[in-house]
Amino acid sequence: MPVWQSLYGDMKDHGFTVVAVALDQAETARPWIEAAGATYPCLIDRHHHLADLYNMVNVPQAVWIDEEGRIVRPAETAGSMDAFRAMDRKTFTLPDEAVAERNRVKTQYFDAVRDWVLHGSGSVHAMNATRAAEKLKLPDPSIAEAHARFHLGRYLLREGREAEAQVQMAEASRLHPDSWAMWRQAAAKDTRGLASGPEFWKRVDALGSRYYYPPAEIDDAT
Amino acid sequence: MITVLHEQRETHLPDAIADGDELWLGHVAIEQATGWSWKPEGLCHGDVCVPLPRAQAGEITRGGRLNLAAMWRHSGQPVVHDTTSSVWVLGSGAVQRSAALATLQAPDFTLPDLDGNTHSLASYRGRKVFLATWASW
Numbered sequence: 594m595p596v597w598q599s600l601y602g603d604m605k606d607h608g609f610t611v612v613a614v615a616l617d618q619a620e621t622a623r624p625w626i627e628a629a630g631a632t633y634p635c636l637i638d639r640h641h642h643l644a645d646l647y648n649m650v651n652v653p654q655a656v657w658i659d660e661e662g663r664i665v666r667p668a669e670t671a672g673s674m675d676a677f678r679a680m681d682r683k684t685f686t687l688p689d690e691a692v693a694e695r696n697r698v699k700t701q702y703f704d705a706v707r708d709w710v711l712h713g714s715g716s717v718h719a720m721n722a723t724r725a726a727e728k729l730k731l732p733d734p735s736i737a738e739a740h741a742r743f744h745l746g747r748y749l750l751r752e753g754r755e756a757e758a759q760v761q762m763a764e765a766s767r768l769h770p771d772s773w774a775m776w777r778q779a780a781a782k783d784t785r786g787l788a789s790g791p792e793f794w795k796r797v798d799a800l801g802s803r804y805y806y807p808p809a810e811i812d813d814a815t
Numbered sequence: 816m817i818t819v820l821h822e823q824r825e826t827h828l829p830d831a832i833a834d835g836d837e838l839w840l841g842h843v844a845i846e847q848a849t850g851w852s853w854k855p856e857g858l859c860h861g862d863v864c865v866p867l868p869r870a871q872a873g874e875i876t877r878g879g880r881l882n883l884a885a886m887w888r889h890s891g892q893p894v895v896h897d898t899t900s901s902v903w904v905l906g907s908g909a910v911q912r913s914a915a916l917a918t919l920q921a922p923d924f925t926l927p928d929l930d931g932n933t934h935s936l937a938s939y940r941g942r943k944v945f946l947a948t949w950a951s952w
Binding site: 594597600608609610611612613614615616617619621622623624625626634635636637638640642643644645646647648649652653654655656657658659660661662663664667671706709710713722725726729731732733734736737738740741742744745748749752754757761774777778780782786787788 | 818820822823825891892893894895896897898902904905906907908909912913915916917919920921922924926927928929934936937939940941942943944945946947948949950951952
């Protein structure tokens with residue numbers, strides 16, 4: 594979130610805003626928002642409605658939307674990359690080269706956002722309609738049912754019906770295995786509030802050569 | 816009491832009847848819960864009407880109520896409910912979501928901030944929006 598605050602601070606006078614949506618409940622999102630001192634809108638999306646609308650599967654993902662409400666980059670990884678998979682799983686530390694690569698990807702992505710804010714459709718990073726349509730990932734019926742079950746599960750959890758809620762959320766993850774947001778939201782959390790225990794790493798390892806954060810392909814967006 | 820969740824609506828309906836996978840609602844309740852209207856020509860929203868399926872008498876309509884769950888499934892959209900059939904989610908179908916995304920018009924939504932104030936994406940029209948997700952987990 595610090596990178597979003599500096600993006601917003603630099604660009605808000607150029608007809609731009611960040612809208613940050615926490616796929617989360619207010620109780621656990623609040624400390625992060627307060628610590629970030631965010632001055633852009635920070636919204637709470639307990640049922641992951643945005644993920645349903647935009648077919649999102651993880652955080653951080655972002656959509657670029659122009660002044661007319663048109664999508665110029667569909668949902669994609671927002672500056673993160675898979676460097677974390679090289680992490681020491683006991684100390685949570687990363688090799689220097691992985692840190693450097695992570696920083697390079699992040700800088701490249703947010704430079705691209707800035708370029709779009711300043712140049713609009715003249716930016717090489719703003720997709721025309723044809724390219725944006727090609728890049729869209731569309732949901733299938735299993736994903737649609739997964740969102741309905743996840744919504745039900747989150748509602749039941751709020752009502753205190755935890756066991757039944759977990760059944761619905763587990764079924765949602767089974768129907769939509771690509772969604773890390775559904776899986777991590779429902780998973781057991783460690784003392785830092787993270788779903789990063791052995792089950793998480795098992796699931797990451799099972800990706801094999803597939804990405805956890807598919808690259809946003811900033812370079813070839815022409 | 817029956818609760819129906821649809822998109823961002825959460826509607827509590829004292830007069831609804833649920834029986835297993837059937838959810839029977841009258842005209843007013845359907846409109847409250849979904850924003851769709853039950854008319855002679857079908858289930859309608861704006862200019863769009865989805866005709867009711869051909870069915871045996873009493874299967875889809877009965878005593879001034881529509882089996883909204885059956886109608887929802889008929890339109891290819893997911894319907895799920897809890898074990899007691901008292902909480903229902905009328906989800907949006909893959910076809911409907913895909914059609915909306917394919918227009919490249921960003922789907923609108925309204926969500927609260929930490930103070931409970933609501934924000935709609937549409938209210939930022941005229942600005943470029945970097946719409947980004949994050950989470951504590």
